Structure formats: structure tokens, C-alpha cells
Amino acid sequence: MTTVTEWQKEAYIAGQAADARVNVELETDGMTLNIGPQHPATHGTLRVVVRLDGEQVVWADPACGYMHRGYEKLLEVRKYPQITTLVNRLDWLGSFANEVPFILAAERLMDVEAPPRAQWIRTVLFEMARIANLTLFLGDMGVQLGAVTPVFYAFRDREYVLNLIEAATGGRFHPNYDRIGGLKDDLPKGWIDECKSTMQRVRNFCDEMEDLLLGNEIFNSRTRGIGVIPKHVALDYGLSGANVRASGVDWDIRRDEPSPLAWKDVEWKVWTHPDGDSFARYWVRLQETREATSIVEQLLDGLPAGPIMAKVPRIIKVPAGEAWVHTENPLGEMGYYIVSKGDLGPFRVKVRTPSFNNISILPWLLRGVYVPDVITILASLYFILGDIDR
Amino acid sequence: MSSVLNPLLGVDLGFGWLAAIKILAVYAVVPVGALLYVYVFLFKMVSHMQSRLGPMEAGPHGVLQAPVELLKFLQKEDIFPARADRRVFALAPFVVFMSTFLLFVIIPAGPRLVAEDLDTGVFFALAVSSLSVIGILMAGWASANKYSVTGGLRAAGQLIAYELPMVLAVVGVVMQAGTMSLQGIVHAQADGAIFGVDVIGNPYILTQFLGFLIFAIAAQAELTQTPFDMPVAESELVAGYLTEYSGVRFLLFFMAEFASAFAFAAIGAVLYFGGWYVPGVEGLAADILGPVVMLTKVMILGFIIFWVRFTLPRFREDQLQMFAWKYLIPLSLVNILATGIFKVAF
Amino acid sequence: MAKFPGSGLLKGLGVTFKELVTPAVTVQYPHVKEAPPTRARGVIALKEENCTVCMLCARECPDWCIYIEGHNDKAPPRREGGKPRTVNKLDRFDIDYALCMYCGICVEVCPFDALFWSPEFEYSEVRIADLLHDKDKLGEWMEGVPEPPPLEVGAQKGKK
Numbered sequence: 001m002t003t004v005t006e007w008q009k010e011a012y013i014a015g016q017a018a019d020a021r022v023n024v025e026l027e028t029d030g031m032t033l034n035i036g037p038q039h040p041a042t043h044g045t046l047r048v049v050v051r052l053d054g055e056q057v058v059w060a061d062p063a064c065g066y067m068h069r070g071y072e073k074l075l076e077v078r079k080y081p082q083i084t085t086l087v088n089r090l091d092w093l094g095s096f097a098n099e100v101p102f103i104l105a106a107e108r109l110m111d112v113e114a115p116p117r118a119q120w121i122r123t124v125l126f127e128m129a130r131i132a133n134l135t136l137f138l139g140d141m142g143v144q145l146g147a148v149t150p151v152f153y154a155f156r157d158r159e160y161v162l163n164l165i166e167a168a169t170g171g172r173f174h175p176n177y178d179r180i181g182g183l184k185d186d187l188p189k190g191w192i193d194e195c196k197s198t199m200q201r202v203r204n205f206c207d208e209m210e211d212l213l214l215g216n217e218i219f220n221s222r223t224r225g226i227g228v229i230p231k232h233v234a235l236d237y238g239l240s241g242a243n244v245r246a247s248g249v250d251w252d253i254r255r256d257e258p259s260p261l262a263w264k265d266v267e268w269k270v271w272t273h274p275d276g277d278s279f280a281r282y283w284v285r286l287q288e289t290r291e292a293t294s295i296v297e298q299l300l301d302g303l304p305a306g307p308i309m310a311k312v313p314r315i316i317k318v319p320a321g322e323a324w325v326h327t328e329n330p331l332g333e334m335g336y337y338i339v340s341k342g343d344l345g346p347f348r349v350k351v352r353t354p355s356f357n358n359i360s361i362l363p364w365l366l367r368g369v370y371v372p373d374v375i376t377i378l379a380s381l382y383f384i385l386g387d388i389d390r
Numbered sequence: 391m392s393s394v395l396n397p398l399l400g401v402d403l404g405f406g407w408l409a410a411i412k413i414l415a416v417y418a419v420v421p422v423g424a425l426l427y428v429y430v431f432l433f434k435m436v437s438h439m440q441s442r443l444g445p446m447e448a449g450p451h452g453v454l455q456a457p458v459e460l461l462k463f464l465q466k467e468d469i470f471p472a473r474a475d476r477r478v479f480a481l482a483p484f485v486v487f488m489s490t491f492l493l494f495v496i497i498p499a500g501p502r503l504v505a506e507d508l509d510t511g512v513f514f515a516l517a518v519s520s521l522s523v524i525g526i527l528m529a530g531w532a533s534a535n536k537y538s539v540t541g542g543l544r545a546a547g548q549l550i551a552y553e554l555p556m557v558l559a560v561v562g563v564v565m566q567a568g569t570m571s572l573q574g575i576v577h578a579q580a581d582g583a584i585f586g587v588d589v590i591g592n593p594y595i596l597t598q599f600l601g602f603l604i605f606a607i608a609a610q611a612e613l614t615q616t617p618f619d620m621p622v623a624e625s626e627l628v629a630g631y632l633t634e635y636s637g638v639r640f641l642l643f644f645m646a647e648f649a650s651a652f653a654f655a656a657i658g659a660v661l662y663f664g665g666w667y668v669p670g671v672e673g674l675a676a677d678i679l680g681p682v683v684m685l686t687k688v689m690i691l692g693f694i695i696f697w698v699r700f701t702l703p704r705f706r707e708d709q710l711q712m713f714a715w716k717y718l719i720p721l722s723l724v725n726i727l728a729t730g731i732f733k734v735a736f
Numbered sequence: 737m738a739k740f741p742g743s744g745l746l747k748g749l750g751v752t753f754k755e756l757v758t759p760a761v762t763v764q765y766p767h768v769k770e771a772p773p774t775r776a777r778g779v780i781a782l783k784e785e786n787c788t789v790c791m792l793c794a795r796e797c798p799d800w801c802i803y804i805e806g807h808n809d810k811a812p813p814r815r816e817g818g819k820p821r822t823v824n825k826l827d828r829f830d831i832d833y834a835l836c837m838y839c840g841i842c843v844e845v846c847p848f849d850a851l852f853w854s855p856e857f858e859y860s861e862v863r864i865a866d867l868l869h870d871k872d873k874l875g876e877w878m879e880g881v882p883e884p885p886p887l888e889v890g891a892q893k894g895k896k
Contacts, residue, residue, distance in 0.1 A: 085839035146704030152440035186891035305890030
């Protein structure tokens with residue numbers, strides 16, 4: 001399967017470093033180009049400052065913070081039930097997945113556990129948030145490479161997933177559906193059947209993307225061998241999610257760590273790719289989307305009956321203590337470290353978002369590539385600005 | 391065209407009047423062709439390919455949307471960037487537009503319906519079409535914008551690389567027809583025969599298929615349509631040399647882009663698909679049927695141009711150069727060689 | 737799989753062509769409207785007679801966009817000859833939709849079922865100040881409030 005061999009990877013990296021060195025030594029009069037904060041390729045307001053020699057990047061530096069909304073501070077002055085609606089807004093494409101680790105951390109502090117039906121529905125919606133997030137990536141990658149059509153297909157089929165999320169939770173983008181000890185509501189009637197047919201639709205979309213982009217010669221030539229991240233570099237920079245799995249690291253928190261959520265009860269597979277280039281990252285996410293549809297279907301088949309809310313006091317006071325819970329979000333590892341002093345709200349919340357760590361590799365990765373490849377790499381690393389700046 | 395107009399009006403127009411009428415006619419064709427392409431392909435076909443409907447409100451199925459857009463652009467403010475080279479910036483769109491306009495001069499739409507049937511028609515078309523790169527470079531440089539400069543330079547490099555395979559591909563047609571006049575090429579295809587069967591003449595697509603492929607790819611690059619749209623590349627260079635333009639000047643660029651797509655489709659139809667020729671129709675009937683047939687062919691070729699444009703991703707600049715110099719140019723040389731051998735052998 | 741150069745490109749062209757001949761999925765919005773799901777959070781409706789001015793919603797709102805004022809009022813006694821009762825009368829109940837995050841916490845915490853979600857969504861305004869809906873306007877939204885949908889198999893009825 002691998003198409004980029006070990007020596008090719010090393011040659012690529014050595015070449016990048018050598019080019020960068022030569023350009024610095026010769027002191028050619030380069031051009032400094034600001035990619036962003038308003039640029040179509042930065043999905044929002046990321047600013048990447050690159051020094052160019054012709055079309056080749058000599059030096060690159062991501063400048064983030066243009067969308068800083070101060071969420072960690074905001075969470076300190078909110079009560080626990082109010083926080084889920086705020087953390088929805090971190091990674092706004094897969095927003096349901098943001099509230100789950102926070103609720104799990106709060107539940108761990110309170111020592112309550114949601115009933116199994118609630119956990120299963122949480123997992124279903126978590127995976128649907130993953131689908132909603134990754135389908136957009138699958139289409140958007142095409143736009144960044146110049147093919148405008150795939151993103152319309154992505155929006156078309158993502159719409160069905162969002163409709164289902166809205167039917168269950170009431171909110172398309174900001175569900176606010178998790179409560180400490182369970183869920184707000186049960187699923188409405190007919191939801192399961194509709195969900196299954198939507199999963200089939202998403203799989204068709206994946207096939208379409210495979211025909212439209214993955215098998216495309218131009219797509220291949222634009223992504224294969226571009227932005228190679230070797231395994232150890234990926235680990236050194238603290239990448240997570242599909243970015244690290246595309247570099248051949250077999251690491252998925254859903255599988256590797258005990259969690260009250262229902263992933264342990266279904267059959268699924270963690271996809272990895274040995275290449276570590278942009279193509280591998282696209283390929284891994286495509287497979288993950290397919291895998292997520294199968295997880296959702298299996299979970300819906302075995303959905304246990306019962307209550308969806310554990311017994312919790314009406315006014316939620318979380319006992320003093322500290323808890324750290326992380327989950328495998330669509331973009332990578334997301335975690336919350338909650339420090340509670342026994343009040344109505346947390347004393348301090350540290351949010352670990354995947355995108356912030358994922359873009360930290362940009363200065364290393366962008367050295368020596370061409371301007372069009374900068375866009376390919378930015379697109380394939382896949383970050384959400386709300387997730388970087390918080 | 392004089393042979394149509396003079397009997398029609400019953401007077402012998404002088405050279406001056408005739409020239410004025412010709413210029414006006416060609417001027418009229420440019421926006422009409424551009425609007426037709428914009429509406430049919432950019433608004434409707436692409437929308438349906440992307441599972442949506444496109445403009446539906448202005449007129450039935452939004453047919454009036456394209457003229458409305460035109461009016462909208464005319465109303466907008468004509469902004470000059472503070473540090474732009476004002477004169478060059480102002481002039482650049484007209485240079486691009488002029489190149490497009492000149493292309494239409496030699497395109498025959500019927501046996502007698504052509505503004506000027508030059509003896510070196512093909513040569514003129516290819517020479518004039520590459521004039522636009524000067525305008526693009528001017529636009530890119532004068533905008534005082536890094537993205538625009540990069541876009542302009544990319545356009546220049548690209549047009550130089552793709553002008554060559556295009557010329558070499560067309561050489562095959564010229565060799566087979568034995569003339570460089572576009573009318574002459576149409577007549578040569580009409581008179582030709584496929585292995586002795588003389589029903590539809592001999593459209594050169596059959597004998598020059600390789601040449602047509604090279605011509606199509608090179609034309610796609612010349613028109614800066616995806617997969618060769620690096621000079622404008624929305625996702626990389628924002629809009630390349632177009633970034634700083636607004637209002638009527640942007641409109642000129644935009645119209646030139648679609649009008650030259652129209653013109654290249656027309657040239658392709660003439661060179662490879664027999665142009666206006668309808669088998670078995672001659673005289674006045676050919677004058678009426680010819681333009682219809684020609685337009686149909688132009689629309690079909692336009693469909694292919696925009697179908698490719700909205701499906702494929704774009705190349706990288708170095709891959710594009712490699713593709714032109716390593717594959718297209720050798721292939722077109724092989725095509726010339728093969729054409730030469732066949733020409734001598736048969 | 738036999739592959740010739742460009743086969744991937746042709747496959748992609750096939751996908752878009754197939755889409756060209758299948759009908760579009762979009763609807764022409766102002767003429768055709770898609771019905772939102774019953775649980776959709778469109779606008780908050782107020783059932784004024786149920787409100788007891790307990791201020792719970794205003795306090796729990798994460799961005800404090802609910803403004804409530806009330807006063808104590810004497811109501812006629814329940815029984816003949818009894819003492820007049822004291823009830824809370826609602827003077828003002830405003831929701832500023834320019835601030836609202838549509839989280840639904842107010843609807844959930846309301847202990848007397850005075851607040852409901854309605855899937856109406858067409859109330860955009862030219863002036864931002866007009867997005868402040870007073871209690872009469874909030875009362876009008878009650879018309880669109882749907883019955884809660886039946887639940888999926890396996891759900892437990894009764895209290896949450």
C-alpha cells in the first residue's frame with residue numbers, strides 16, 4: 001500500500017532543509033506573504049506568515065489568536081449546565097463531540113454514571129458529529145485543490161446528518177443535549193430508521209468522493225508525497241487524530257482507553273496509513289467516515305432500553321476535586337481538565353483542543369514547499385479556527 | 391461579409407461603412423457569446439452538476455440573471471488600490487479584451503458570414519490570443535499586490551508553455567488542409583472523404599484525434615480554466631491578477647474570459663469539427679443553417695470545457711510546466727510527423 | 737483493474753455528469769419551505785398565565801438575555817369569605833434574540849411549563865432593537881408550538 005518509501009521520506013525532508021538553508025545563506029531578497037487572516041484557504045482567520053523565494057517557502061510561522069473568544073475564562077463564570085452550550089462552539093462542525101468529554105469529566109467528579117441507553121445515544125451522536133465534521137473535510141479538500149464541485153456534495157449529504165441531529169437534539173450546530181447524568185431527551189420516533197438510510201447516503205457520498213478525488217490523477221499528483229510527516233515527528237509535535245494515524249501511529253483513544261461510552265461494544269477498526277503525506281491524511285479520514293457510519297448502524301441495532309437520566313440533584317454542585325477526560329474527537333484528541341472547588345461552577349477549566357497542537361507543526365512542515373502545497377498541507381491538516389483559538 | 395450585405399441592402403457599401411458594420415458586429419458578438427456561456431454553463435449547468443438549481447428568479451429559469459449581473463458590475467465603484475500603477479492598472483483590462491475581440495474577427499459562422507477571412511487565419515488567431523498575457527501581466531504588476539504579481543507571472547509562464555503545443559497541434563490540421571485560412575480549412579473538411587465515403591465530408595477530429603486532444607488541453611490552459619487555473623486559483627492566490635479589480639474593469643476581464651472560451655470553442659469547431667458545413671446544403675440555405683450548426687458545435691465544445699473545469703482539481707505550477715514540455719510537445723511533434731507521413735503516403 | 741492514464745479523470749467526469757441528470761436537492765426557499773423537525777429551536781414562546789415570575793429562567797440564562805419584571809397583586813379568594821390571595825403578576829417579559837444563544841436552558845428549567853420551543857424561524861428584523869420580543873409577541877408564538885413527538889422504542893415514559 002505504501003508508495004513513499006523510508007528513504008524517499010528522508011530525502012524529501014533533507015531536501016527541504018537544504019533548500020531552506022541555501023536560501024538563507026545566499027540571502028536572496030525574499031518576499032514575505034501573509035496568508036490570512038482573510039484568505040480562502042484558512043477556514044476562518046488563521047494567519048500564516050511565509051517568507052518566499054520565488055514560489056518556494058523558506059520560512060513559515062502560523063499566527064493564531066484572531067478569533068480568541070476567551071472560552072476558558074468564560075467557563076469559570078458559568079454554572080455546569082450552562083457550560084455545555086458554550087463548549088459546543090469550540091469545534092463548530094462537530095459540536096456534539098465537544099460537550100461529551102466535558103460532561104464525562106463532570107460526571108467523574110460527581111461520581112455518577114449515565115444509564116446505558118444514554119451512553120449509547122451519546123456515542124451515536126458523537127459518531128454523527130464526526131461524520132458531519134469529516135464529510136465537510138472530504139469535500140473541502142477538493143476546493144483547496146481547485147475542484148469546486150465536491151464541497152457541494154459534502155454540504156448536500158451533511159445536511160441529512162444535521163437534520164437528524166436537529167430532530168433529536170433541537171439544535172443543528174449547537175445541540176446542548178448532554179446533561180450531567182444523562183441526556184435531555186430521548187430519541188423521537190422513526191429516528192433510527194431515518195438514521196440508517198442516511199448512513200447509507202453517507203457511504204454513497206464516500207464512494208463518490210473516491211471516484212471524484214481519490215482516484216483522480218491530478219489529485220494524486222497534488223497530494224502524494226506532499227507534506228510528509230514521519231512517525232516520530234508527528235509524535236514529537238503532539239499531533240493527534242487522523243493526522244497521527246496517517247503517519248502510521250496506531251493510536252485511537254476510543255479503542256485504547258476505557259470509556260463509559262459504547263465503542264467497546266461494537267466491532268470496528270482503527271485505520272492507519274504508513275505514508276504520512278496529504279494523501280494519507282485524506283485517505284484515513286475517508287475510511288474513518290465509513291467506519292463511523294458502520295459504528296452508528298451497529299449501535300442503533302443494539303440500542304438498550306431503559307431510562308436516559310441517572311439520579312442527580314436538581315441543583316448541580318460538583319464536589320471539590322480535579323478530573324481529566326479526553327476523547328477522540330473528529331479533529332483529534334480533545335480533553336478537559338476541570339478543577340472544582342465544590343461550587344456551582346468550575347474553578348478552572350483547561351481545554352485541550354486538537355487543532356492548536358496540529359498546527360504547531362506548520363513551521364517545520366512548510367519549509368521548502370511551494371505555495372500551492374502550502375494550501376494542500378493546510379487543508380489536509382484540517383483545523384477549525386474555533387478549535388485553535390478557543 | 392460584404393458578399394452578404396451588399397445584395398441584402400441593394401447598395402454597394404464603401405470600405406468605410408463596411409468596416410464600421412463589421413466592427414460593430416464583432417463587438418456585439420463578444421458580450422453575446424460571453425453572456426450565453428455565463429448563463430448556460432456558469433449559472434445553470436454547473437448548478438445542476440452541484441445538485442442545486444442556480445438562479446431562478448430573474449426571468450423564467452433565471453435567463454435574465456446574466457444581463458442583470460452585467461448591469462450590477464456597471465454600477466459598482468471602480469476602485470484603484472492606493473499604490474497601484476494607475477495608468478497600467480486602468481489599461482490592462484482593455485488589452486485583454488482587445489485580444490479576445492480580435493479573435494472573433496476571423497471566425498467564420500457561415501459560407502459568407504465572416505468579418506475577415508485572412509489567408510493566415512490560424513496564425514493570426516494563435517498570435518492574437520497570446521496578446522492577452524500582456525494584459526494579464528500588466529494587471530498583475532500594476533495591482534501592487536503580492537498575490538496579483540504571483541498570478542500574473544504564473545499566467546505568463548503558463549501561456550508560454552502552452553502556446554507551443556497548441557501551435558504544433560494545429561500544424562497537423564494546416565498540413566492536412568493545405569491552407570491556413572479558416573474558411574479554407576472548412577472547405578477542405580467539406581470536400582474531404584473518409585476512405586472514399588463522402589457523406590459528411592472529413593471532420594479532422596477523425597484523422598487528427600491526437601491533435602485535437604492536445605489542442606483541447608492547451609486551449610484549456612490558455613483559457614486558464616481548471617485544471618490549469620493557477621493564475622486565478624481562488625484557494626491559493628485569492629483571485630490572482632483579478633484580486634484588486636472591481637466594477638467595470640473586472641467585468642471586462644470576466645467577459646474576456648468567457649468570450650475567449652467561446653472563441654476557442656469556435657476555433658476548435660472550425661479546425662476539427664467541420665465548422666459551419668452542413669452536408670448537402672448549399673447557397674442561401676447554408677447561410678442560414680451554417681450559423682446554427684456552428685453554434686451547436688460551439689455549445690457542445692463549451693460544455694466539455696466547463697464540465698472539465700468544474701470537476702477536476704488543479705495542477706501545481708511545476709507539474710503544469712512538466713506536463714507541457716515533457717508530454718504535450720513531444721506528442722504534438724509525433725502528431726506532425728505522422729500527419730506528414732500520411733500526407734505523403736496517400 | 738486495467739488502468740490507462742486519465743481513467744481517474746474520466747471517472748470523476750462521470751460522477752458530475754450523473755449528478756447533472758439527477759434532479760437537484762435544493763428547494764426555492766421563499767416559495768417552497770421545508771418543515772423543520774418538531775424539536776427544532778426556532779423561537780421561544782411564552783404561555784403567560786403559567787408564569788409565576790420565579791425568575792429561574794432569567795437566572796439560568798447563560799448570556800442573561802431575559803428581562804423579567806413583576807409585582808405582587810391581590811387576587812380574589814378561592815373560597816367565599818376567605819382572605820385575598822397574593823399572586824405574582826408579570827409586568828414585563830422580554831427576550832433579546834440578538835443575544836440569545838438558543839441553548840434551551842430557560843425552557844428546560846421552567847418549573848411551571850410557561851416556556852416552549854416553537855420551530856418558527858422567520859422573524860428577522862432590519863433593526864437589531866426589534867429583536868427584543870416583549871411578552872405579547874412571545875405569547876403569539878404559542879400558536880406554532882407542536883406537541884412533543886412520540887419517542888423511539890425502548891424509551892422510558894414518565895419523568896425524566
